[in-house]
Amino acid sequence: MNTSIVRPTQLRAGSQKTQWINRLAIHFKTSVFSALAALLLSMVSINANAEAELPHYSGKARLGSQTCGGSTCHGAVKPWANSAVLQNEFVTWSTEDKHSEAYKALSSDRGKRIAKNLGIKDARQEKVCLDCHADNVPKELQSKNFDIADGVGCETCHGGAVEWLGLHVSGFGQRQDYLNAGIYPTEDPKARAKLCLSCHLSDPRKFITHRIMGAGHPRLAFELDTFTANQPAHYRIDADYKQRKQQSSGVKVWAVGQAMAAQITVEALLDKNRNSAGIFPELVYFDCYACHHSMEEPRWEKRESVNIGPGVPRLNDSSLVMLRVLANAVDPTMATKLMTQTRALHESSSKGQDATMKSLGDLSTTIDGLVEKFAAADFDVSAMWKIYDSLVSEGLKGEFVD
Known part of the structure; x- marks a missing residue:
């Protein structure tokens, strides 16, 4: 069976059949090229994801977890029924996720005992402790809403939001745009x-x-x-x-x-x-x-x-x-x-x-x-x-x- 596409020159110029086949040929080529481009992009993205710089070392400024906690952002008490995302992520993190308690652990009885045994006056001031119990980025990367007492917060894992928050709020951009702006590929x-x-x-x-x-x-x-x-x-x-x-x-x-x-x-x-x-x-x-x-x-x-x-x-x-x-x-x-x-x-x-x-x-x-x-x-x-x-x-x- 001959499966080749009929060339437009083989049909009467201006006929509906000619126009239909022209559109079909263009659609076929576009689809193939799009699929190949998507495949190549996904291969590049997967490799880039594996080599993505950890948020702790990215040098991206922090806006603070509270920035994510608005009631119309991620601070809803319950998941929204007609939303692409749950909208209650901040509440889940702050009430159920132990990462939100990481900083507080440093001042617990056990935390104080560990600090005392190590000769540390206050674990909440020690880099070796804060590097994993908080988002311990330099002062110059901490915005006015940043609070180190949040422990392991949103940007500790998802990356400093200063460059990708605009994309995130607007709803524009593809996933790769977010990755390029510094969001960390946790998926x-x-x-x-x-x-x-x-x-x-x-x-x-x-x-x-x-x-x-x-x-x-x-x-x-x-x-x-x-x-x-x-x-x-x-x-x-x-x-x-x-x-x-x-x-x-x-x-x-x-x-x-x-x-x-x-x-x-x-x-x-x-x-x-x-x-x-x-x-x-x-x-x-x-x-x-x-x-x-x-x-x-x-x-x-x-x-x-x-x-x-x-x-x-x-x-x-x-x-x-x-x-x-x-x-x-x-x-x-x-x-x-x-x-x-x-x-x-x-x-x-x-x-x-x-x-x-x-x-x-x-x-x-x-x-x-x-x-x-x-x-x-x-x-x-x-x-x-x-x-x-x-x-x-x-x-x-x-x-x-x-």
Whole structure:
């Protein structure tokens, strides 16, 4: 069958049929080019999202969370029925989200005890505390409505609004325009994990040490999909959201979060600035329960993936164990490689810094590859069943000891 488009010159000039086919040809070409342009733009956007600068370091001025809290903006008591967004996001954050209590935690009984143990007079004045318990940007970036007591507020995660608020209020502009103006792409799992883990684990410019943990700081734990759901979410994924933003399944968000946690852990271990205060690696990167347990309870068990004997502190490999489970569903060969490299890391940790750094470098390359694979993976029903099977299998082997 001949499916080629009839050229206008083959028909009578000025006929309705000629005009119809002309319009059809133009529409076809326009649609194809538009689709290709959209595809290329989305590919560029996804890559740019992953590399987006964290709001904490963007240098964008803050207008303050109260700016978002008007009754006709995001301060409604209840969600609006006929709105593309809920409109009550500020109320949800201020009444239900623990991030709004982050600054207050510094003056709680526990916060005061940690500060006292560290020799700090007031944690609310200390950069090391404020960097994660508030939107601790320089004074020159704080507008008159900015209040550091808001804790981890709107702009801490969504980025300084000084350049994108106008677009936001007007309703004009596409998603990429907002990103260009400095809004942070929290809908992208990689970008969201990078943002959350910068405080819930570490980043090159703000990191928690074993000294802070020893002073009484709660243990750091994080899982991207669960934490997102428990925040609680102050958005809904509807047709409008799907049209404008990237949508990812819970499994993908979980997988990317685990991979990013492993990646950031390895990066931290490779960073000499985060391992310069005494013992290497910094004690905070070891499994807490490798040392902190009752001597009356004989609880040591050999693990296949660790391959070190009793009495040797082991690195916290929780994200690596889960990463191996996920990798087995996406790329079994890489899962086996990850297992081998994880064992090598544990063995090298008692052989000196050079051996450890070599193992970390090998592991880092593998994890970087898995981050990209997970970001592109479909995680269909078949993959999920493989994950279930691997979880049970690894559990029976005693890999999930904590």
